[in-house]
Amino acid sequence: MTPKQIGQIQKSLIKWYRRHLRRLPWRETDNPYRIWVSEVMLQQTQVQTVLPYYQQFLRDFPDVQTLANANLQAVLKVWEGLGYYARARNMHRSARVIIEQHAGIFPDSWDVFRELPGIGDYIASAVLSIAFNQPYAVLDGNVKRVLARLYEISEPVNKSSSYKIFKGVADGLLDRRHPGMFNQALMELGALVCKPKKPDCNGCPLHFQCRANQAGHVDQFPKRIRKPKTPLHNIAVGVVYKNNHMLITRRKPEGLLGGLWEFPGGKIGKHERPEQACAREIKEEVNLNVAITGHIAQVKHAYTHFKIIMEVFSCRYVSGDVKLNGPVDFRWITLKEINQYPFPKANHKFIHLLS
Numbered sequence: 001m002t003p004k005q006i007g008q009i010q011k012s013l014i015k016w017y018r019r020h021l022r023r024l025p026w027r028e029t030d031n032p033y034r035i036w037v038s039e040v041m042l043q044q045t046q047v048q049t050v051l052p053y054y055q056q057f058l059r060d061f062p063d064v065q066t067l068a069n070a071n072l073q074a075v076l077k078v079w080e081g082l083g084y085y086a087r088a089r090n091m092h093r094s095a096r097v098i099i100e101q102h103a104g105i106f107p108d109s110w111d112v113f114r115e116l117p118g119i120g121d122y123i124a125s126a127v128l129s130i131a132f133n134q135p136y137a138v139l140d141g142n143v144k145r146v147l148a149r150l151y152e153i154s155e156p157v158n159k160s161s162s163y164k165i166f167k168g169v170a171d172g173l174l175d176r177r178h179p180g181m182f183n184q185a186l187m188e189l190g191a192l193v194c195k196p197k198k199p200d201c202n203g204c205p206l207h208f209q210c211r212a213n214q215a216g217h218v219d220q221f222p223k224r225i226r227k228p229k230t231p232l233h234n235i236a237v238g239v240v241y242k243n244n245h246m247l248i249t250r251r252k253p254e255g256l257l258g259g260l261w262e263f264p265g266g267k268i269g270k271h272e273r274p275e276q277a278c279a280r281e282i283k284e285e286v287n288l289n290v291a292i293t294g295h296i297a298q299v300k301h302a303y304t305h306f307k308i309i310m311e312v313f314s315c316r317y318v319s320g321d322v323k324l325n326g327p328v329d330f331r332w333i334t335l336k337e338i339n340q341y342p343f344p345k346a347n348h349k350f351i352h353l354l355s
Contacts, residue, residue: 009209010175010182016205017185020192025054032106032131033064039126040087053082065104068095076259076342083345085257090118108132130180137170138183142190148222149194149212157222235310236278237265239354240290242317245334248341249286249327261341274311282315286330287323290315296353301346312350
């Protein structure tokens with residue numbers, strides 16, 4: 001597109017945004033800490049889901065100093081249910097780096113900010129452009145979809161090698177006078193108008209400039225590589241009771257659901273009954289011999305790259321002392337104490353059934 005056409009797009013998009021933007025709490029501040037929190041939470045998570053978490057998080061951790069001083073378990077508890085827990089762990093680590101290495105001053109340099117734990121190009125671009133008005137173009141799913149249709153980009157949006165192509169287009173389109181507002185406008189357009197299905201092309205401020213719209217094949221963009229079928233894992237989990245207490249274990253800090261608490265269990269073998277797998281996994285994981293006393297629930301849950309069907313059993317402690325093989329900590333707790341600990345969402349699907 002010509003510089004004149006790009007200028008028209010920038011002008012039209014910002015005008016539309018000022019008129020149609022959603023009033024969201026992170027848009028009512030220029031505080032980089034609060035903008036950072038919102039952008040981290042909004043990664044792969046819908047706005048309506050984020051809103052209550054964002055408000056509670058800032059009540060508990062109103063600034064970077066409070067977050068740095070907090071116990072990680074307290075941070076994970078506030079994050080509980082939001083998913084992608086590495087985001088919370090990295091924010092906690094980053095807050096400590098900001099306090100210890102930058103005197104509590106939020107970095108406004110790309111190189112410095114990018115070095116913080118968990119900070120990728122998207123978060124750096126979003127925070128630096130919105131909080132500091134620096135000219136960095138954002139590139140998320142909404143933006144890629146808008147650009148793919150606007151420019152008729154045939155490269156698949158979910159192919160890693162396409163990133164440089166989309167990033168180059170986004171950089172060329174960026175309004176460097178108002179980078180933060182322009183970035184938000186582009187993302188808002190993708191969220192409200194240029195949707196994956198049934199986009200509102202007639203209500204789009206860019207419908208005259210959009211090549212896919214002019215050619216009449218918006219539905220053909222963006223292109224995607226078909227993903228393989230999502231694996232399904234069958235899991236058996238046991239709620240082990242001993243003297244009116246139940247056993248919970250904490251996952252190692254790194255990796256999927258790192259730092260969260262759960263009930264012991266694991267994958268069901270190919271020719272194994274769920275009850276057998278439950279008892280075996282508990283023996284292997286925490287060195288306890290148990291008797292299965294009942295079936296509590298079947299839980300279905302989807303993660304990013306796989307799905308699970310979890311069979312949950314009540315178990316009676318028979319013998320043994322807890323020795324951990326995999327988990328890094330354990331507690332014998334009462335049901336009244338369970339809300340003190342952060343659990344994965346899959347566990348919350350049956351915790352209300354416990355007694």
